[in-house]
Amino acid sequence: MLLVRIYKYIMEIINNILSNIFTNFMAGLLFNGTIIFLVYFLIWKKFAKRFQNFRIQLKNRVNNKQIRRELKNSLYALLVSALFSTLVILLSMKGYTKIYYDTSEYGLFMSLISFFVLLLIDDTWFYWTHRLLHSPKIYKHIHKEHHKSIDVNPFTSMSFHVIEAIILTFWILPVSFIFPIYVPTLILLQLWGLFDNVKAHLGYEFYPSWWNKSVLKFMTSSTHHNMHHSQFNGNYGLHFRFWDKLLGTEFKDYEEKYDNIKNRSKLE
Numbered sequence: 463m464l465l466v467r468i469y470k471y472i473m474e475i476i477n478n479i480l481s482n483i484f485t486n487f488m489a490g491l492l493f494n495g496t497i498i499f500l501v502y503f504l505i506w507k508k509f510a511k512r513f514q515n516f517r518i519q520l521k522n523r524v525n526n527k528q529i530r531r532e533l534k535n536s537l538y539a540l541l542v543s544a545l546f547s548t549l550v551i552l553l554s555m556k557g558y559t560k561i562y563y564d565t566s567e568y569g570l571f572m573s574l575i576s577f578f579v580l581l582l583i584d585d586t587w588f589y590w591t592h593r594l595l596h597s598p599k600i601y602k603h604i605h606k607e608h609h610k611s612i613d614v615n616p617f618t619s620m621s622f623h624v625i626e627a628i629i630l631t632f633w634i635l636p637v638s639f640i641f642p643i644y645v646p647t648l649i650l651l652q653l654w655g656l657f658d659n660v661k662a663h664l665g666y667e668f669y670p671s672w673w674n675k676s677v678l679k680f681m682t683s684s685t686h687h688n689m690h691h692s693q694f695n696g697n698y699g700l701h702f703r704f705w706d707k708l709l710g711t712e713f714k715d716y717e718e719k720y721d722n723i724k725n726r727s728k729l730e
């Protein structure tokens with residue numbers, strides 16, 4: 463009898479996890495899929511001619527084969543993301559994480575500050591794991607999949623090898639155990655992550671010409687990550703330029719290239 467009870471208990475947990483993964487996967491597919499598809503449709507198809515001068519790479523190399531590969535990879539990446547969301551949600555429901563719902567627990571200020579702290583942690587994690595993934599022995603097994611896309615487009619933004627998807631998402635798990643995270647802050651962070659990722663793989667530069675001459679220049683533009691795909695050994699950061707600047711890994715002609723694209727798009 464005891465064995466039957468243990469069996470039923472374990473099956474209940476497994477069922478709970480699987481149904482949560484499915485729900486989170488479908489939610490991610492619908493939300494991310496709609497945004498990525500819309501951005502692709504509007505910029506790459508409907509207004510492609512109008513935005514021609516905003517293109518970062520002038521040689522159009524995206525074909526259906528590339529998009530099919532990116533879509534297939536994205537499904538696996540979404541599954542990984544759903545798995546991590548499920549783990550974080552279930553662990554927080556059991557009270558194992560420091561995720562909280564009520565601002566009175568840590569105050570509104572802390573909730574706001576935590577967004578920037580988490581963004582910095584995400585950027586630091588991305589920079590260093592990205593550099594590790596570029597080491598020759600590891601590169602060909604994992605990160606090469608993402609770099610098969612040279613002329614990047616919105617569908618490239620989730621096109622990773624499944625192990626890379628796990629590595630990139632992993633940080634949230636240990637951080638949620640030690641750092642208080644307000645639920646809306648976590649949602650905002652995910653939205654920002656999606657926005658910045660799609661921006662990085664947009665293939666077009668829509669930031670204003672003054673961007674790199676303003677206080678906002680510490681934030682990467684679309685050109686920044688696009689150069690990483692076309693020139694490979696530099697511009698490893700995602701959200702910010704701090705780490706690339708500090709470690710001397712930013713392409714020297716980044717700002718010049720940005721200005722050239724902006725001068726070209728002004729000719730319209």
Ligand SMILES: [Zn+2]
Nearest residue numbers: 592596605690
């Ligand atoms: Zn890379």
Ligand SMILES: [Zn+2]
Nearest residue numbers: 608663687691
């Ligand atoms: Zn990329």
